[in-house]
Amino acid sequence: MISFLDLKAINQQYAGEISVAIQDVLESGWYIRGQQVEQFEEEFAEFCTAKHCVGVANGLDALILIFRAYKLLGRLKDGDEVMVPANTYIASILAITENNLTPILVEPDAGTFNLDAKEAEKHITPKTKAILAVHLYGQLADVDGLPGLCRAHDLLLVEDAAQAHGAVAARGQKAGSIGDAAGFSFYPGKNLGALGDGGAVTTNDEELAALIKQLGNYGSEAKYYNSHLGINSRLDEIQAAVLRVKLRHLETDTQKRREVAKQYSKEINNASIVLPQWDMDAKDHVFHLYVIRCQERARLQQHLDDHGIQTVIHYPVPPHQQKAYSAWNHLHLPITEKIHEEVLSLPISPVISPKEVCSIVDVLNTYC
Numbered sequence: 001m002i003s004f005l006d007l008k009a010i011n012q013q014y015a016g017e018i019s020v021a022i023q024d025v026l027e028s029g030w031y032i033r034g035q036q037v038e039q040f041e042e043e044f045a046e047f048c049t050a051k052h053c054v055g056v057a058n059g060l061d062a063l064i065l066i067f068r069a070y071k072l073l074g075r076l077k078d079g080d081e082v083m084v085p086a087n088t089y090i091a092s093i094l095a096i097t098e099n100n101l102t103p104i105l106v107e108p109d110a111g112t113f114n115l116d117a118k119e120a121e122k123h124i125t126p127k128t129k130a131i132l133a134v135h136l137y138g139q140l141a142d143v144d145g146l147p148g149l150c151r152a153h154d155l156l157l158v159e160d161a162a163q164a165h166g167a168v169a170a171r172g173q174k175a176g177s178i179g180d181a182a183g184f185s186f187y188p189g190k191n192l193g194a195l196g197d198g199g200a201v202t203t204n205d206e207e208l209a210a211l212i213k214q215l216g217n218y219g220s221e222a223k224y225y226n227s228h229l230g231i232n233s234r235l236d237e238i239q240a241a242v243l244r245v246k247l248r249h250l251e252t253d254t255q256k257r258r259e260v261a262k263q264y265s266k267e268i269n270n271a272s273i274v275l276p277q278w279d280m281d282a283k284d285h286v287f288h289l290y291v292i293r294c295q296e297r298a299r300l301q302q303h304l305d306d307h308g309i310q311t312v313i314h315y316p317v318p319p320h321q322q323k324a325y326s327a328w329n330h331l332h333l334p335i336t337e338k339i340h341e342e343v344l345s346l347p348i349s350p351v352i353s354p355k356e357v358c359s360i361v362d363v364l365n366t367y368c
Helices: 007-012 015-028 035-047 059-072 090-097 117-121 146-153 206-215 237-247 250-267 297-306 323-328 334-342 354-365
Strands: 052-056 081-085 102-106 128-134 156-160 181-185 199-203 220-222 290-293 343-346
Touching (some): 007 015, 015 035, 035 052, 035 237, 052 059, 052 206, 059 090, 059 156, 059 181, 059 206, 090 102, 090 128, 090 156, 117 146, 128 146, 250 290, 250 354, 297 343, 297 354
Parallel strands (some): 081 128, 128 156, 156 181
Antiparallel strands (some): 052 199, 181 199, 290 343
């Protein structure tokens, strides 16, 4: 069986370094918001070419805290509209509704699965105050068009970079420094994954970063003195130590992912399979996922399973069809719905072997 993602093998590569890092935390006697977190925040901010990074408990909290902080700073208020791609994972939407803001679901570009500035512009109203640009599957959204659109209409640009650690635009901007603020996830399966949950916010705005840090620590400006109604959302020392180890290897791991993606894109030759749309010479895609499309997805997935190849569907149900958002169930978003009916994620990771990739390609090319 070729597993979809072998997390044990991924982390085993750095087991020695990780063990030392964890032992250092154990011996320090400090386990929440200590030296490891501070150093990781500095290193990850530098990696993203951002001025500030704040570690939080998970990727959803990162986005929730960004919007909550902007409300406290007077940039947003209840009911304001936030544009978001309709085909994103539900966490993007939850961050908006959790703050009593109004999500405006926008159909994505059918080729890249991401938000396009021209389509977004059609949905701007007097109540539009922000755009949440999701770098889905690890590919940057329209970073040429969206920042200019936001400047022209005085909109906040927030990046959902949960899947895009290290993605670089043609002009050199990195995920996490393109918008006003960005939310990252360090869930174990992410390209930069912890050994538990974790997340971070990056921004060039010092006031925003300071406020998010307070909000994630019970709204506390100083111990036992609470300026805001905050929450408990903090990156712990052990996860920060692990992430510091893995951050040192992230560029190498990302290049391995791109090589796998190139092999897939060059060698899969089946008219019934639609491959990802990307420039093989660019670095704007870090391939958290390699997602193909097929009209008869269930048959193709079964064909792969019959040959011992594990695949996953990201994601089977779009947000507007979820029970949690029943008020939207009447909406018809044909591009989004078609994407969710056809997408299938192939195995991709820094530890998958060229032989395994060849086997997957052969099985795909024999699918009829």
